[in-house]
Amino acid sequence: MSRSTVAIALAGSGGAGVMTIGSMLLEAAARSGYYGLFSRLSGPQVRGGEAAALLRIGTVAVESQPDYYDALVAIDWGHVERFATEIPLQATSLIVGDPRMGEPPEAMLASGATLWKLPFSEQAATVRGGRPNMVALGVVSALLGLDPDELERVVVAKIGAKGEAIIEASRAALRAGRSLPLPDGGALALASPADPKPRWLISGNEAAAVGALRGGIRFVAGYPITPATEVVEWLAPVLPELGGTLLQAEDELAAVGMAVGASYGGVPAMTVTSGPGLSLMVETLGLAIAAEMPLVLIDVMRGGPSTGIPTKSEQSDLNLAIYGTHGDAPRLVLAPVSIADTLATTQWSVELAEALQVPAIVLSDQGMGQTRSVIDAPALHDSPDSRLRAGPLEPDSYRRYAITDSGISPMTAPGDAHGQWIGDGLTHNERGTPSSAAKDHHAQLAKRLRKLESHDFGARWAEVEGDGEVAVITWGSTVGPTREAIARLVASGHRLRHVAIRLLAPLQREALAAALRGVRRVIVVEVNQAGQLAQYLRATGAIPVPVESHARPGPLPLRPRELVETLSRWCSQ
Amino acid sequence: MSRSTVAIALAGSGGAGVMTIGSMLLEAAARSGYYGLFSRLSGPQVRGGEAAALLRIGTVAVESQPDYYDALVAIDWGHVERFATEIPLQATSLIVGDPRMGEPPEAMLASGATLWKLPFSEQAATVRGGRPNMVALGVVSALLGLDPDELERVVVAKIGAKGEAIIEASRAALRAGRSLPLPDGGALALASPADPKPRWLISGNEAAAVGALRGGIRFVAGYPITPATEVVEWLAPVLPELGGTLLQAEDELAAVGMAVGASYGGVPAMTVTSGPGLSLMVETLGLAIAAEMPLVLIDVMRGGPSTGIPTKSEQSDLNLAIYGTHGDAPRLVLAPVSIADTLATTQWSVELAEALQVPAIVLSDQGMGQTRSVIDAPALHDSPDSRLRAGPLEPDSYRRYAITDSGISPMTAPGDAHGQWIGDGLTHNERGTPSSAAKDHHAQLAKRLRKLESHDFGARWAEVEGDGEVAVITWGSTVGPTREAIARLVASGHRLRHVAIRLLAPLQREALAAALRGVRRVIVVEVNQAGQLAQYLRATGAIPVPVESHARPGPLPLRPRELVETLSRWCSQ
């Protein structure tokens, strides 16, 4: 029987080439019409050390890490045991390894998985210049039943620059791998993919960058930080091609300051960071809120607090995103609900930040940001300029912070005649002149709250799915595994609603209440210690029933089975 | 009929000397056995401009700004109208001014207050070197019925250094003032004070400094910021006298870093700032939480967000204090419930930070910090060292982050043999060595939460007063006016409970539930826009009934009458 999804882990020491074959495998599968995810594990060493390529391939869009890996294929076993918790196996799994390269770790054999020994290195030695990783790729592609021609095309394209001899050696090694006996008679063969739609192969970090550009961002300042650096690195050559600017700042204080400066110049501006950088940015974030500056700030979350676990995922910056900075400072906080959605949500964030003259924080995470995914190609559409620009002005008439019903006041930019204004983080009056009068303070605070609370965000605030009297609320990277868990629970007869919140602040209280109408119980699923979203939802008082919480810290991704267990127990309580 | 409390505002241009006579008045009253508060208003100019001294004097401890001022005494009227909202008057109030110095502002006369014209300047001119402010002081002291000898002693002590001629002129001007006709036949005369206990005259900022020293703080690093600078300025000459160190850092990032460094050295350490500085400190705050470093951080709150209103009060940094920094990072957050309590609460914060190896944030505010108050003298008692220090160690045995039931692990300091450890903001194991393993991450996160949640904080978490089925919850500078409002409501037949929370985090859920047993309705009173404490209390789910909120931003202080109105309406809903 062929399968609709399969999960493969490829492991080995640094230099064994597992990342190379992982990305070839994903691309070949993608070109054959499959969907898939590809993420990377590596040891604490800066370079080298143990490594693993984690793949999940399917006939429909894949948005969650798997419950178990169907196969762990190791080129060698150097420290692969360190990944034991990250590469879960079960009795039906397969461990494929080269007996010459040592024994699989106890921790992994304990799963009861079947061990199949294959002579990768010996087989590679039969080919001049052949490498064991290419042999393993041949084995895996055969296991999955992938089209060998497609795979060869991908291999040739990827290593083309290295010359004919290497291409030939790789091809031969690949074939040598395919000729090895299949361990389990085709149990891992994938079903044929559906008629493929146009698709992209992209990481969450790249999708954020593309979404930002589509939204109109033409100025980016950033300071390198794992796992956010790639957003900036991807943008570096591209922004100038679009007439934009990218600056590597001396630190995050400067990065966010530069972005606010560019935004003052009338150019949609962004900065990108991870938790430690966001902590450093909150003072200037408050300035941008007080002075009503459009700004997009992407936070690719990692394990926290402090330096935490830079290379692994967690959803623990929500509190800081919502509450970070002194004083009352409402802002936009959004989180993409999938890697594919990172593009659209980032783009929407730019539109909202510009329209509402306020910073928008986009919460991605390491898992979403650094995982490559096959997604349906997003239709090409660039956002219109949504900043409310003041028309031609009479001398001495312009009031930057005019009190309006919507809370939004027309904005000028340097160069606009008679539109001069001085941005200020001091409490100010409608003109922007500093004031410590209670009436100005109250009026401007109320205006800034009103523009957020009264804006019509439409239906995009969340994805609402299913029905039933119990509801699961998720955000960010917990949406995918929860969807999968709920699908299974529904298949086994449960009825559950799923609300995946995309717009976290301002919370759409009425829409949320409507989405939960008739619901008896609510549980919030997230990957952090405190249950930050659960607490926030309670704080707002928007949920009519007690808010329950299923929260646990990272760095391990949430897997559907963990949720199936939790939710089925919870549903029957 | 003589009164138990009276409120006087003394106003005039900068240089008119209103602050001088305000502080003389308070000190004379205090030495005569009264209690009192003295705060200052000034215009936006850095120096000079309009100024006002606000006094409230009473026979019992005064912990709130008054509803109205009984008298506004102006040396001159230069821009005094700018204080109209800050010096509320009513029909029974008295406006005393010198007709030569112009007319009182319309905004103030509109209160219906009686205008009494007195020739301060003319009277001063009758004395060689006499100044109008001293004449006014004479008038006010007579109005209140203060002992003239006590006043003269204070005046002489305060200006003694300026020489005999000036003393004589001041004395004569004072008497010239006392000889002017009293405007309203003694209506503002104070009742005799009770037998005076030993008392202090101190500001909240000074009380915080003294509390920190009593708690054992011997290292302070700070960066100047209004309204917190005085804490550091007061400590600057004192710390070296106690064998301690004070550093003015180059910025707040450095200030908090220096304090953590000193704490690592085994010395209780503190930093002091206001909102913008706290925003800058949250990254290192997270480090201190992750690495389990004792640290005290005083935030003297001002109007926010951003630069906001630096010289005026607000309670809007609560969110940042509780949630500031990325990742899950539980910490201590405390707020003194009065100026007098600032000493004890800061001292307790040092004890707790040291005992629990975690930062403690103390939330004071401009109103508490910069107001001088007469308080009962606190008994002298220095805290014992509450840091759990490791005893003599065997080589290679020390585990800095040993998992213990209490969550607290014994700590060493440089110099202790075999006690070496490397503090780290990276997720770490029990030894402190970096680890990205889920089990270490979960164990250390749980340990850090447990030490806070399982500690017995005793009864000091709050002041619980009164009974009844409705409860008012307050914190910080809203406690005083609420107490006064509740006393009036109780006097008029209402029954209300009052819970003034001193330990905001970790929230004492069980104690709070006990304090609210039998309560039907709860309202939270605070001076910020969002109702930050109300939201936080909802977030914790600790309050069994819906949490209602009476919140409004600063900069005006909460006055008892505002609350009497709100609460009596609320009680009868």
Add this chain to the structure above:
Amino acid sequence: MNAPTLPKLDPKDFKSDVKPIWCPGCGDFGVLAALTRASAQVGRPPEEIAVVSGIGCSSRLPAYTSAYGFHGVHGRALPFAIGLKSARPDIEVIAVGGDGDGYSIGGNHFLHACRRNVDLVYIVMDNHVYGMTKGQPSPTTEPDWICNIAPAGTGLHPLNPMTLAVAAGANFIARGFTGDPNGLARLIVEAIAWPGFAFIEVLSPCVTFRPEQKDWKHAVHAGPAEPLSDRARAAAVLLSDDGFGTGIFFKGERSRAHPLPAASRTMDDIERRFAL
């Protein structure tokens, strides 16, 4: 840029109607005067100028001009200015502030702005004190100056900002004195004209917390006859300087940062790489 049809500009065209909060006699009035005179001379209208600052008495200056501008957070005027100028090279960007703002909390941005050499002018009103917070030592304060927070003086080596600027790569370095607003205006005009990052250190007395600075008018004297162009020599000169010479000390050879590139590709083009 200078449309020939523009009416002749007057310094008062660059003043706003907001009343300064400065103490009477504060040196910063002279900087405001110099800046408005320089702006009139440069000839660009106020809407093509942006004056940005941090926090401090001196940082209040932008609101007293009729230009665009920003009074940001303490220490961050330069990142803001760099972001603005990079996004809008057509606007004249002038960053201003105090010695605390620029050399203490903002010291790192100062160093890196010198390196980055974006085409803007940075004017520091140096009064060797934190005026706004009522009298604490700044990085340029004399080590033996007594105040509440440093009752025995700081004992610290005062920062020499002009030497740092030359070492870090600033392209124009001058010292002015607020007592001579015309001289200062001339420096500002030259700084605007010179490519890259131009730094003007201005002696600007704080009459309230450093009343002895009123004597600075006797201490200032003409600086170098000609600006130097060799960094090593300029650094040596500046390190042995008495701190009161006015004029242009250094003009470098670094070129103006490039203007914004024109768009050369479309999003469609750029996104193609993701298509399978």
Add this chain to the structure above:
Amino acid sequence: MNAPTLPKLDPKDFKSDVKPIWCPGCGDFGVLAALTRASAQVGRPPEEIAVVSGIGCSSRLPAYTSAYGFHGVHGRALPFAIGLKSARPDIEVIAVGGDGDGYSIGGNHFLHACRRNVDLVYIVMDNHVYGMTKGQPSPTTEPDWICNIAPAGTGLHPLNPMTLAVAAGANFIARGFTGDPNGLARLIVEAIAWPGFAFIEVLSPCVTFRPEQKDWKHAVHAGPAEPLSDRARAAAVLLSDDGFGTGIFFKGERSRAHPLPAASRTMDDIERRFAL
């Protein structure tokens, strides 16, 4: 401090059992070797030494020693070190880190540490790159070095940290090379012995992201025969330096910061002023 009964110390007494995460061949191994050798020579036991750092490959060093220490947040090693040394002058404090940590995000603390002149040693492992985040330019990177984030090079003036240090007031300034751990150990020993803030810039190749730095071993040469003591001359020398001379460039005359004062009053005394 050096109790005469102490057993003779060996470099390995200063090594921990934690395995470095560094790439094979990374220059930072040489700094670790030099530091342990220097510590053994100085003769204070590991528990009287604290090695503190920020974040970066180089900043991982503290855990590889057997001393006390701290691996703090990015860019803040010096404030931590200053706080620790001020509170505990009896402990030998050594701050270490990278060029990104020390000169980019930490640049302001570097300047102000030079001014403050607290008696500690600061060792920067300069590889002209951000190693830990996989290859971005640091302030000392050559302007034409190509990488993902700067596909045309940064075009920026590289920072000259030793000149900044001399201008800002550091009291000891040297350059070392990790390829010569014994020479570097000698510099560290001298830096520890010299009063005040001692700064050692170490050429420490990143073999992974700057493999061409393996050639540094051919470029290094002996620096000045004698350290200078005049700041202006030292600045001029350093500004025209080729960046590869090793040795001590500057020794200043600033004295050691004072030890902690002994307590001279009681709380009771101090609080008396509040009593009415």
